[in-house]
Amino acid sequence: MTTALDAFDGITQLNVALRDRKVSATELAQQLLTDIEANASLNAFIDVNPELTLAQAREADDWRAKNPDSFLAGIPLAHKDLFVTQGWRTTAGSRMLDNYVSPFDAAAVESLRQAQTVCLGKVSCDEFGMGSGNEHTSFGPVRNPWDHDVVPGGSSGGSAAAVAAGLAMAATGTDTGGSTRLPSAFCGISGIRPTYGVVSRYGMIAYASSLDQAGMFARHAQDLAHLVDTISGFDDRDATCVQTCAGQTNAPGRILSQYQQQMEQADTAQPLKGLRIGIPKEYFAQGLDTGVAQAVDNAITELTRLGATRVDIELPNTELCIPAYYVIGSAEASSNLSRYDAVRFGYRAQDYDGLEQMQARSRAQAFGDEVRKRIMIGTYVLSHGYYDAFYVKAQQLRQLITQDFRRALTQDCDLIVGPVSPTVAPAIGHQQDNPLQEWLGDIYTLGVNLAGLPAMSIPCGFAKGYKQQSLPVGLQLIGPHFEEPRLLSTATHYQNATDWHLHRPGVTS
C-alpha cells in the first residue's frame, strides 16, 4: 500500500516541496488522515482529531507563505500518548486515563507546535511506558509494518510504526530504558534519546523520573538533528532540566549548529577520520542473534571505512543493568503512579464501600498486569526492611554502571557502538508468554538511561525473524553527555554512505 509520504524520503525533501508549493500542508494532512484510516489494522493511532489537524495545517501554510525558510512548518507528525495534548485524548495506553484530555500541552509538543509542525494525532504506547513490545496496553497490540505478526518494539511502538509505515514524517517518543531505540531498531527507522535533562519533561507523563527523557523518531538522522534541537532547551517547569550543556546554554540552536559545523568540517573522503568507536565486548556476548551480530559487524566495518578507528572496550557491569534498572524503575513508578487515586481524575470503579475500597478497586481494575507488577515490586523494594537490600543496592550498581561508561567515553573512545537488541522483533504474544525474556531483551539499552547518556538507533541491515522473514536491525550509537551533535553527524555520514534507512516495508493488511 502507498501513503501520501511515499514521494518524500525525508523532511528535507518534503520541505522543498512545501516551500515550492508543489504540495500544501493542508492537502498532505488531509491525505494522511485518510491513509491513517486505511491502515487502522496497524493499530498505531489511538486518537485523531481531523478538525484540529487541518486547522494546524492551514495555519502552517499561512506561516510558510510569510516565512519561506522555516524548516518544520507543515511537517506532519504524531505524538506518543505519554505527552499531554490539548484537543486530543492522552491515555498513556491505560484504562486509567481512557478519557483524559489535558488542559495544556507538554513542553515538547508546545515547541514542535511553535515550529508549525502539524499534529496528526496520538499514537499508542505500552501502558505508562512499561514494556518492550507495545503489547502492554489497553488498546490492543500495535503491529509492525514490516510484518503484522511481530511487535513494533516498545514502549513507543505506535510512534515507530507510524513513521515506518509512512503515516507520519516524524514522531515523538520517550526513552526510560530504550523506548526510542528499540522501536526504531524493530521498525527500521532512526531514533534519538538525548542526554537526560536536555529536553523538558513537563507534560510528559511520568514513569521513572530519573530515567525518563523525551526523544524523536524519523527516517533520517539529519531530520532528527532539526527535531531534537527544536524540543531541547531549559525549562523551569521541569526541575531536572539543565541550564547548561558542557559550558553552552541549553537552548534550541545548540545541537543543530554544532551538528552543522561538524558536517561542514568533515573530510570528504574520510568523514569519520579521528573518531574512535568503542566496541563493548559485553554487547557481543552470548545471547546475541547471529544475524543481528552480522549486520552490526558490517556497520562497524562501514564506519571504519569512513575513517573511524575501532577500539575494543569493556563495560564490565553490563549484566547488572537489568536488576538495577528494574528495581529503580519500579520504585520510581510505584511512587509516580500513586497520583492515580481515583479522586481527582482518571478511572473510578462503580461499586465500592468507602474511600480505601474505592481506590483499591479503581487501581486494580484500571491498571494492566505489567503496571500492577511494577507497582508491587516498587513498593516492596522501598519498604522498611528491604530498602537497603534492594533500592540502595540498585543505586550503588547504578554508580558502577555510570563509571563504566564514563571511563570508556573519557579514556578509550569518542562513541560506543553496538547492537540495540539481541534479536529482531519477536512475534506478537511471544513476550507475553516469556515476561523475563522481555526484560532481558533490554540488556544493551538500559545502561544509557542509568548513566543519563544520549544515544541513537539507526537502521543497519536485516536479519531473519521467527518465520525466517527479513526484519530490520538497529545499530546503537552512545555518546558522552551533551554530545548529541556527534551522534547525529556520525549517523548522517553513515546514512550518506548506505541506504538501510531508505528501505520501506510493503504494508500489507
Ligand code: GLN
Ligand atoms: N522496556 C523498558 C521498560 O519496560 C523500557 C521502557 C521505556 O523506555 N519506556 O521499562
